[in-house]
Amino acid sequence: MEKIPNRKEIIDRRALVLSIAEIVEKHNPDSFEFRQEILKLFKKSLDHGSKVVQARFMHSNKGRTMMYAQCFLVDQLIRAIYDVATQYIYRLSNPTPEEKLSLVAVGGYGRGELAPYSDVDLLFLFPYKQTPWCEQVIEFVLYMLWDLGLKVGHSTRTANECVRLAKKDATIQTALLEARYVWGDQELFNEMYRKYMKEVVSGRSREFIEAKLQERKERHERFGNSRYVVEPNIKEGKGGLRDLQTLFWIAKFLHGTTDISKLVKLGVFTEKERRRFTKASNFLRSVRCHLHYLTGRPEERITFDVQTELARRLQYKDHAGTSGVERFMKHYFLVAKDVGDLTRIFCASLEAEQQKKSRLPIPRLGLAIRKLKGYVVESGRINVAHDDSFKQDPTRMLELFHLAQEKGLDVHPNALRLIRQDLKLINRSLRNDEKANQLFLDMMTSRKDPETTLRRLNEAGVFGRFVPDFGRVVAQMQHDMYHVYTVDEHTIRAIGIISQIEDGALKEEHPLSHNIMPKIVSRNVLYCAVLIHDIAKGRGGDHSILGADVAERLCPRLGLSPSETETVAWLVRYHLAFSAFAFKRDISDPKTIEDFVKIVQSPERLRLLLVLTVADIRAVGPNVWNGWKGQLLRELYYATENALTGGHISEGRAERAKHYQEELRELLKNWKEEEIETHISRFYQSYWIGSSSEDRIVHATLMQKADKEGALFTIEAKSDPFRSITEVIVYTADHPGLFSRITGAMSVSGANIVDAKIHTTTDGMALDTFCIQDSEGKVYDQRGRMKKLRQTIEETLQGTRKPHLEIVELRESSLPSRTEVFTVHPAVILDNKASNTHTVIEVRGRDRPGLLAKLTRTLFTLSLSISSAHIATYGERAVDVFYVKDSFGLKITNKVKLANIEKRLLLALNEDMEPKKKGSRAKKVASSGS
Known part of the structure; x- marks a missing residue:
């Protein structure tokens, strides 16, 4: 343990002993009063010492020093508690050989590092038989520590039991590796540790290392198998403290030391690597200590x-x-990332050791060593033949990864280590080298798993050096709930998704993208656009516009022609357009298609933009894509493709409506002529333009049945797992505020609305269609939810339930939402150009329970009728779009009224935005997709 300055300020052992003696003089050690006074004294010492340690840490930000100081404080308290037990309460005048006890720190506590709220792991060691005296002392020590509020993990064993269990259990084996004598009988501890080193450690290196590396692999898989998740686990996650500790354990098992300086002397690390190791270790410890202090608990997730x-x-x-x-x-x-580099370097050292001593760790994957184009292939991994290979020709840094990709090989840790040392050789000259750029482009567009190769290039530091603009977004995160990965990880995953679509691995999930991939003229354009689409994030401007500028500079360097460069720049500039139109605009409105066609201009660009959009959304995070988004993108694609290849965007609405009416007449073969005419006459022109042929048949059947039965209202639902939605149709008498009431009912039922169409008939009936999902973005009808939703809507329409009041009550009684952490500036955009027949209102704000119900209620009070609603949520951000008309069925053009609409909606967005206090009773209410 490092030297701790001014230890007496933390805890004065001598003063503590004197205070204990004073209590002994006042009270009988067997009395209840004695134990009370002793506990008060220890609590006072712990509180004082903890405050001193925390104050020092807040001043210095040095986590390692804080952990040592906290460990010292707990050591002194445990020693004092043990002394009270053995000297005053359970004193032995003539102890037998069995009446010995040794207190041993294990695990992190044994290592001498104790984070503010970490467990205190203790081993109570006794000779060969546990006596009543041992049990009493152990019980006293444990209860005293528990009463102090410390979390104690403990075990009671003999030396032989420790050895026996360590041979069977890798966890116990690891815990004892870091065992440290705290107090009691020291010879007992020494005896146990000698046996452990002789019988467990000696000659078992191979098994231990295999177990630790397998344990590490399984742990990474449990925690997302990526170090670039935006809420990482600092202890157990990839690249976290546990990875560093694994290196410590292996080093101690192999070399008998955890001193990094000694590992430098042994040739395991260079001096530069030692400094990286120390910096990484100190940084992670400091962050962890702050995390514990900030949350007041042993929290490990950032x-x-x-x-x-x-x-x-x-x-x-x-x-x-x-x-x-x-x-x-x-x-x-x-x-x-540094922790990952150091892990690979350490493994390379292990393999080098194995070559010298074949009995030592990590089994070799293949015995053959062969030459391959001037490189060495060993154990299925490619390595350089000479340590100065990259200095002789820096292009070989890229050639190595290219060859590994082509031949299906891994890259040897030794080669990665040399690359790390020679990264400065990737300079302007190499970046402008034609061969180097061709190698990079070939790797990125390869049919052989480009994602893995690009990730290797990134991990090695080559990617960011060779493409400096990409280097600027390495490890760049966005502080929001929508983006799960860092920008570089998101980009690499997106390229991997393009490759999977092309190979057919995602054919069932993305049939349209798979089918149009062979029609794309230039694969290079698509892959380069994916590479560059987010490359300008974090520069303080619109990353789409700035990224297009990067494309114009970078693409010629990579060997793309002027026309290809222009297309890549266009794709980057408009890479958000497809999703914006699909998710925010009414696709059935001809003006939507007309505006989108003006942007896209050609079928090739349409194809490229669709595949780029799919990959971009899929790569955001594991639960962001769903079938509903896919359906919206497909609908927009087909409508735009039809317009681009000769279809009529603005064909007369009357002619189109008439055509659809004739189509329905043909389909309703079992209906009488007068029934068909009556049904057709019930709908306004907007219905025929804004519904599909399939929907019209469903609606006709439902309305006929409801009218015959004289039902006051009818609710019908059907689920589509491929589109990930449940479609709910509500048919009832129209009245003001109907849409708002239904959205409120759905909100309190936990249904997330993603789309809605509202149609009113000429005889005063409403036919409203809602597309809903559950909180995970899947169909809503599992576990009988639909039955409860029907009942809630029915009770709401009858007036027996008031959803808008329930939402307020539920919000007040619920736990704080994670979205309250973020600041989302509310915005209301009123657009009279997006549609020829409606005013389009886009509302943006922080997502919260019942937001959609609140907004629709506000629109109702403004005497606006909603024709369609399109709901999207991006993490903590809600973006809701409404197509509305005034009470006369017209666009809203009056400037005073438009200003009032904006004012009222902003007021609705800002209501209930004060963060709630933690600890309130938890009830959940869905956010209705907002």
Whole structure:
């Protein structure tokens, strides 16, 4: 344990002993009063010492020193507690050989590192038989520690039991590896540790290392198998403290030391790598200590609600285009990347050791060593033949990865280590080298798993050096709930998704994208556009516009022609357009298609933009894509393709409506002529333009049945798992506020509305169609939910339930939402150009329970009728779009009324936005898709 300055300020052992003696003089050690006074004394000592340790840490930000100081404090308390037990309460005048006890720290506590709220792991060691005296002392020590509020993990064993169990259990084996004597009989501890080293450690290196590396692999899989998730686990996640500790354990098992300086002397690490190791270790420890202090518990996840405060405490300031919290998280991810590099270097050292001593760790994957185009292939991994290979020809850095991709090989850790040392050789000259650029382009567009190769290039640091613009977004995160990965990880995953679509691996999920991939003229254009689409994030401007500028500079360097470069720049500039039109605009409105066609201009661009959009959305996170989004994109694609290839966008509405009426007449073969004419006459022109042929048949059948039965209202639902939606049709008498009431009923039922169409008949009936999902973006009808939803809608329409009041009550009694961490500036956009027949209102704000119900109620009070609603949620951000008309069925053009609409909606967005206090009773209410 490191030297701790001014230990007496933390806890004065001598003063503590004197205070204990004073209590002994006043009270009988067997009395209840004695134990009470002793506990008070220890609590006072722990509280004082903890405050001193915390104050020192807040001043210095040095996590390692804090952990040592906290460990010292607990050591002294345990020693004092043990002395009270053995000297005053269970004193032995003539102890037998069995009446010995040794208190041993194991695990992290044994390592001498104790985070503020970490467990205190203790081993109570006794000779060969547990006596009543041992049980009494152990019980006293444990109860005293528990009463102090410490979390204690404990075990009671003999030395022989420790050895026997360690041979069977890798966890116990690891815990004992870090065993440290705390107090009691020291010889007992020494005896146990000698046996452990002789019988467990000696000659078992191979098994231990295999177990630890397998354990590490399984742990990474449990925690997302990526170090670039935006809410990482600092202890167990990939690139976290546990990975560093694994290296420590293996080093101690192999070399008998955890001193990094000694590992430098042994040739395991270079001095530069030692400094990286120490920096990474110190940074992660400091962050973990702040995390514990900030949350007041042993929290290991760096969640959104603590990231901003952690950044402030660690003194990260806002810079142009990048907030302090984003700079802090970028540093975290770069450190996690360093941990991965050091792990590979350490494994390379293990393999080198194995070559010298074949009996030592990690089995070789293949015995053959062969030459391949000037490189060495060993154990299925490609390595350089000479350590100065890259210095002789820097192009070989790219050639190595290219060859590994072509031959299905891994890259040897030794080669990665040399690349790390020679990264400065990737300079302007190499970036402009024609061969180097061709190698990079070939790897990115290869049919052989480009995602893995690009990730290897990124991990090695080559990617960011060769494409400096990409280097700027390495480890760059966005502080929101929508983006799950860092920008570089998102980009690499998106390229992987393009490759999978092309190979047919995602054919069932993305049939349209799969079918149009062979029609794309230039694969290079598509892959380069995916590479560049987010490359300008964090620069303080519109990343789409800035990214297009990057494309114009980078693409010629990569060998693309002027026309290809122009297309890539266009794709990057408009890479958000497809989703914006599909998710925010009414696709059945001809003006939507007309506006989109003006942007796209050609079928080739349409194809490219669709596939880019699919990959972009899929790569955001594991639960972002769903079938409903796919359906919207497909509908927009087909409508635009038809317009681009000769279809009529603005064909007369009357002619189109008449055509659809004739089509329905043909389909309703079992209906009488007068029934068909009556049904057709019930709908306005907008119905025929805004519904599909399939929908019209469903509606006709439902309305006929309801009218014959004289039902006051009818609710029909059907689910489509491929589109990930449940479609709910409500047919009832129209009245003001009907849409608002239904959305409120759906909100309190936990249904997320993603789309809605509202039609009113000439005889005063309403035919409203809602597309809903559950909270996970799937169909809503599981576990009988639909039955409850029908009942809630029915009770709401009858007036026996008031959803808008229930939403307020539920929000007040619920736990704080994670979205409350974020600031989303409310905005209302009123657009009279997006539709020829409607005013389009786009509302943006922070998502919260019942937001859609609140907005629709506000629109109702403004005497606006909603024809369709399109609902999207991006993490904490809600974007809801309404197509509305005034009470006369016209667009809203009066400036005073438009200003009032904006004012009232902004007021609705700002209501209930005060963060709630934690700890309130938990009830859930869905956000109705907003």
